[in-house]
Amino acid sequence: MNWLQRHIQPEQVRELILLLLIVVAITAFASVIPNYFTPRTFDRIASSVVIIAVAAIGQTLVVVTRNIDLSVGSLVGGAAYFAGTIAGLDKGLPPVAVVMVAVALGVAGGALNGLLVTLGRIPSIIVTLGTLAIYRGVLVDLSGAKTVTTDSLPQWIVDLPHTTVFSLGRLDFTVSIVLMLGMVAIAQLVITRLNFGRRFYAIGSNPDAAQLIGMPIRRTLFTAFVLSGALAGLAGFLTLARFGTITVDNARGLELQVVAAVVVGGVNIFGGSGTVVGATLGAILIGTLEQSLYRLDISEFWRDALLGLLILLAVASDAVILERLRALWARTELKLLDKKPVARERPS
Amino acid sequence: MSAARLLKSWEGLLLLMLAVVVGLSIEHSPVYLGVGNIVNLFQLEIEKIIVALTMTLIIINGEIDLSVASVMGLSACVIAWLFHHGVPMPLAMLAALAAGGVAGLINGFWVAYVGLPSLAVTLAGLIGYRGIARVLVEDRSFGGYPDWFNAIGQRAQFGPLTVSIVVFLVLYAVIAVVLHRSGFGRLIYVMGNSLQAARYSGVRVRPVKLSLFVTSGVVAALAGLLYAARLGSVRGDMAQGFELDIITMVLLGGVSIFGGSGNLAGVGLSILVILNLRNGMGLADITGNTQTSVIGALLILSVLAPNMVQTIRDKWKGRQT
Numbered sequence: 001m002n003w004l005q006r007h008i009q010p011e012q013v014r015e016l017i018l019l020l021l022i023v024v025a026i027t028a029f030a031s032v033i034p035n036y037f038t039p040r041t042f043d044r045i046a047s048s049v050v051i052i053a054v055a056a057i058g059q060t061l062v063v064v065t066r067n068i069d070l071s072v073g074s075l076v077g078g079a080a081y082f083a084g085t086i087a088g089l090d091k092g093l094p095p096v097a098v099v100m101v102a103v104a105l106g107v108a109g110g111a112l113n114g115l116l117v118t119l120g121r122i123p124s125i126i127v128t129l130g131t132l133a134i135y136r137g138v139l140v141d142l143s144g145a146k147t148v149t150t151d152s153l154p155q156w157i158v159d160l161p162h163t164t165v166f167s168l169g170r171l172d173f174t175v176s177i178v179l180m181l182g183m184v185a186i187a188q189l190v191i192t193r194l195n196f197g198r199r200f201y202a203i204g205s206n207p208d209a210a211q212l213i214g215m216p217i218r219r220t221l222f223t224a225f226v227l228s229g230a231l232a233g234l235a236g237f238l239t240l241a242r243f244g245t246i247t248v249d250n251a252r253g254l255e256l257q258v259v260a261a262v263v264v265g266g267v268n269i270f271g272g273s274g275t276v277v278g279a280t281l282g283a284i285l286i287g288t289l290e291q292s293l294y295r296l297d298i299s300e301f302w303r304d305a306l307l308g309l310l311i312l313l314a315v316a317s318d319a320v321i322l323e324r325l326r327a328l329w330a331r332t333e334l335k336l337l338d339k340k341p342v343a344r345e346r347p348s
Numbered sequence: 349m350s351a352a353r354l355l356k357s358w359e360g361l362l363l364l365m366l367a368v369v370v371g372l373s374i375e376h377s378p379v380y381l382g383v384g385n386i387v388n389l390f391q392l393e394i395e396k397i398i399v400a401l402t403m404t405l406i407i408i409n410g411e412i413d414l415s416v417a418s419v420m421g422l423s424a425c426v427i428a429w430l431f432h433h434g435v436p437m438p439l440a441m442l443a444a445l446a447a448g449g450v451a452g453l454i455n456g457f458w459v460a461y462v463g464l465p466s467l468a469v470t471l472a473g474l475i476g477y478r479g480i481a482r483v484l485v486e487d488r489s490f491g492g493y494p495d496w497f498n499a500i501g502q503r504a505q506f507g508p509l510t511v512s513i514v515v516f517l518v519l520y521a522v523i524a525v526v527l528h529r530s531g532f533g534r535l536i537y538v539m540g541n542s543l544q545a546a547r548y549s550g551v552r553v554r555p556v557k558l559s560l561f562v563t564s565g566v567v568a569a570l571a572g573l574l575y576a577a578r579l580g581s582v583r584g585d586m587a588q589g590f591e592l593d594i595i596t597m598v599l600l601g602g603v604s605i606f607g608g609s610g611n612l613a614g615v616g617l618s619i620l621v622i623l624n625l626r627n628g629m630g631l632a633d634i635t636g637n638t639q640t641s642v643i644g645a646l647l648i649l650s651v652l653a654p655n656m657v658q659t660i661r662d663k664w665k666g667r668q669t
Contacts, residue, residue, distance in 0.1 A: 068467075122651045123605050129592060130644035137641025253589070259471060269465045301482045301584075308476020312458065315468040 005332050010325035011275060014266045014318070018281040022288060029292040039170045041291075047161060047242050049287035050180040051076070053280045055235040055254065056261040057187045058110075058228030060279040063262055064191070065224050066204040066271025067124035070255050071113060072232045074135035077251035079105045079236025081139060084148035084157075084246050091154040098157070102237035103230050109135055110229015114222035124225075132255065140248045150244035160241040176238050180280075183231070188276040200224060204271030260307070261286050264314040266322075285310070358602035361650070362617040369621060373628040380631075383508050389627050391578070394512040395420065395571040396590055397619045400597040401516075401523050402567040404615045405560055407598055408527070410540040410607025411459060411466040413561065415473030416568040417590035418481065419451045423572030425481040428490035428582035437497055445569045451477055452565020453558070460557035474591065482584040491581035501577030512574045519567070524612045536560070540607030593640075596647050597622055621646075 008016075030036040055072050062069045083102035087093060109131065116127040150158055164172040191197035199220045203210045211217055240246060265282025267274025286307065293303045374380045390397070399416050406413045423444040430440035451473065458469045500511045509517075527533040535556050539546045547553050576582050601618035603610025622643060629639045 116648060116652065120648075120652045121655045122648060125605055126599055126651055127648060129596065129599075130648040132592070133596075133644030134641040134648075137637045137644070140635075140637040256471065256474065260475065263468050263471065269468050301486050302479065304475050304479025305483060306479070308472045308474070308479055311472035311475065312469065315464050315472065316458065316462060319462065319464055 005329055010322055010329055011266065011273065011278070013325055014322055015275070015278050015281060017317075017321075018265065018278065018285060022281065022285050025285065025288055025292070029288075029295075033292065033295050036292075036295075039172060041295075042171050043174075045284075045287050045291045046174070046177050048291055049284050050176045051235050051238050051242065052254070052257055052261050052287060053180050053283035054183055054238060055232050055258045056265070056279040056283050057183055057276050058231030059258050059262045060265075060267050060274060060276050061187070061191065061200060061224045062124070062228045063259075063267050063269060064200045064204045064271055064274055065221055066207065067117065067221065067224070068128065068259070068269075069110075069113065069225065069228045069232075070125065070128040070259075071109065071131040071135055072228065072235075072258055073251050073253055073255035074132050074139065075106050075109045075229055075232035076236040076239055076254055077246075077248070078109070078135055078139045079103075079233040080239040080243075080246045080250055081143060081148060081236075081248065083237055084153060084240045085143075087154055087157060087240075088148065088152035093154070095156060099234070099237050102240070103233040106229040106231070106233020106236065107226055108229070110226040110232070111222070113229065114225030117225060118218040118222050136248075136252070143248050145248055147248075148240075148244075148246040153240075153244060157241055158244055176241060179234075179238070183234070184276055184280050191276055201272055205273070257286065260311050264311055266314070266318060268318070269315075282314075358654075359614050359617055361653075362600075362602070362614060362621055365646075366617060366621050366624065369624045369628055373624060373631065376628070377631055385627075387504070387508050387510070387513065389623050390513050390516070391510060393593075393623060393626070394510075394516060394578075395575040395587065396594050397597065397623070398512070398516050398519060398571045398574070399564075399568050399590070400594050400615060400619060401519050401612075402560075402564045403594050403598045404601070404603055404610065404612060405523065405527065405536060406466075406564055407595075407603050407605065408540050408607060408610050409536050409557065409560055410543065411557065411560070412470065412595070412605075413455065413466065413473075413564045414470040414591050415451065415455060415477055416564065416594060417587045418474050418477035419448050419565055419568035420572030420575060420587040420590065421584070422451065422477045422481040423448050423569035424576040424582045424586050425484040425584065427573060427576055429484040431493065432490055437494055441497075441573055444573050445566055448565040448567075448569020448572070449562055450565070451569075452562040455565065456558035456561030459561060460554045478584075478588070481586075485582060485584045487584065489581050489583045493577075493580065497577055498580045499577075501574050501579070512578065515570070515574065520612070520616065527612055532556070537608055540609075542608075593643075596643060600643075600647050600650050602650075 026036075055076060059069055059072065079102040082105055083098050086101050087098045113124070113127055113131055116122050116131075117124045120127070160175055163175050165175055165178045166173050189197075191200060199210070199215055202215060203217055203220055207217065236251070239251060243250075261283035262274070262279045263269060263282070264285060265274065265279035267279055289306060289310065290303060293306065370380070377385075379385055399420070403413060403416065426444040426447045427437075427440045430443055431437055435443070455466070455470055455473050458464045459466045499505070502510070504510055506514050527536065535546070535551055538549075538551065539553055539556060543553060572587060575587060579586075597618055598610075598615055599605060600622065601610065601615035603615065625643065625646075626639050629642065634642075
């Protein structure tokens with residue numbers, strides 16, 4: 001137990017449980033749904049997960065600082081729509097430019113959120129509740145309620161969902177999946193290893209203390225919102241690639257799914273704890289349930305009811321199990337401290 | 349409150365906004381202040397403003413209930429499902445209210461007795477209760493209710509007023525008395541200010557919180573019932589997304605999202621501002637999405653403006669000393 005405890009943190013136990021849950025869910029579905037283990041199932045789940053997961057990375061950064069970003073649904077929809085429109089106007093535009101358009105739009109939206117929260121000193125839930133409505137309204141007004149269609153898009157975007165980077169067995173890892181995995185890896189390393197990333201946790205777990213030791217609180221919060229916006233923009237581009245047809249109503253309500261992924265992934269809604277990998281696992285679990293229940297004809301309408309139950313269980317287990325685990329770890333640490341001086345007194 | 353203080357207060361600001369909006373609207377349309385238009389004004393958003401009243405209690409208490417719109421949908425779907433399975437209408441209506449109560453009980457249990465954050469619990473409720481509503485009606489639409497049921501939501505039965513408007517007015521009066529004139533109301537504020545302090549002073553905080561969530565559930569179910577009666581048909585996605593509008597109404601009313609402050613007069617004024625603004629914009633041919641974004645901007649500005657004034661005042665004082 002001690003060896004285990006030294007190498008695994010309580011938070012990682014939680015991620016392992018989540019991983020186990022995903023395996024259990026997949027096994028359960030495979031035993032009920034015929035032909036479940038096909039590349040097609042993988043494709044379907046993955047294309048839904050990548051969008052939620054990329055947006056959930058940004059949401060994690062914000063939630064860890066004890067804030068929330070409810071505007072992601074509108075930002076994803078806006079980025080998808082405008083990137084699609086611009087790509088359609090000039091089909092010769094390089095792919096990087098189209099992605100940059102989507103990300104830049106997200107950054108602009110995130111920066112406005114960040115400014116209002118830091119300089120305006122408005123609670124983030126109020127700011128992003130407002131901008132959720134404003135960004136969607138701007139999108140509907142500017143677009144004249146027209147729809148981006150697959151025909152108007154350049155061929156490379158239409159082909160993107162089938163463009164494979166590498167294959168594992170019969171499973172194809174498309175550009176979108178690789179992009180998501182890359183983002184998760186970078187964000188996880190930044191938030192757990194770099195000083196810059198640790199600040200997010202410090203501010204979220206104790207804002208007063210962070211202020212007293214002279215952390216640049218405003219700058220860090222601003223960065224969190226900008227990053228959340230940028231990732232929402234990227235998720236918008238992935239949405240464009242996945243569907244091809246983008247209405248002004250696209251991604252409406254996505255913010256709830258993203259927050260759900262983050263909460264299921266074990267990120268504390270009051271800030272200070274949780275990881276990007278956890279949130280991604282949350283997104284994968286939700287995506288697996290959604291897409292698999294869809295295949296069970298009888299239960300299509302049970303999807304949301306089960307999802308709600310899942311979130312509740314995740315949060316409850318966070319409060320009940322994780323607290324106990326932390327207490328157990330802390331007690332073992334104390335015991336180790338007690339033993340050390342004793343060991344020193346007896347020379348071998 | 350003296351006239352000078354009223355001008356500086358939040359309610360003064362809202363009153364000013366209201367005067368501007370109503371003034372512009374009257375100029376635009378001479379029938380604006382007619383009884384017919386005012387009744388219409390209330391009728392169009394009546395379910396949301398009913399729920400905003402109980403949301404005020406929840407937010408002052410330092411919590412939030414994101415599941416209200418789903419409970420509204422659930423209540424409507426329970427009525428539709430039971431009625432189409434041969435249950436008499438009055439019984440179906442009671443069952444709908446009971447369903448709302450149970451939903452509130454579940455939310456309240458996890459928040460008050462297990463101590464989970466209400467944001468997460470009611471987010472689960474938002475998705476879960478909507479799911480149950482969908483399970484009941486799937487993708488069909490249920491209509492064909494008895495006339496007396498539809499009349500509850502549609503016909504003027506108390507002079508020019510509908511049952512829904514009377515329900516709103518009565519509820520407003522009851523909640524105003526409870527919140528501002530009773531011991532229970534003081535408890536709601538005290539717990540919103542500091543739950544620790546309330547607990548150490550011997551307040552039994554858990555039953556208070558639980559009762560607030562149950563009230564919120566029952567009232568949301570009542571609003572869902574009235575909504576079904578007004579529309580005359582029920583679908584699974586009824587009232588979807590209403591929670592954001594409802595919370596906006598409460599926050600614009602000057603209720604702090606962190607709990608412990610705000611009052612019902614402010615929320616009443618904010619409801620009037622939003623109703624008049626939507627109606628006025630409708631008369632000026634401004635459509636739904638733009639209306640929503642104007643109200644979103646108003647929400648941000650209403651917190652931003654006082655903060656800015658405070659900042660400038662602080663700087664000014666700093667310069668003088």
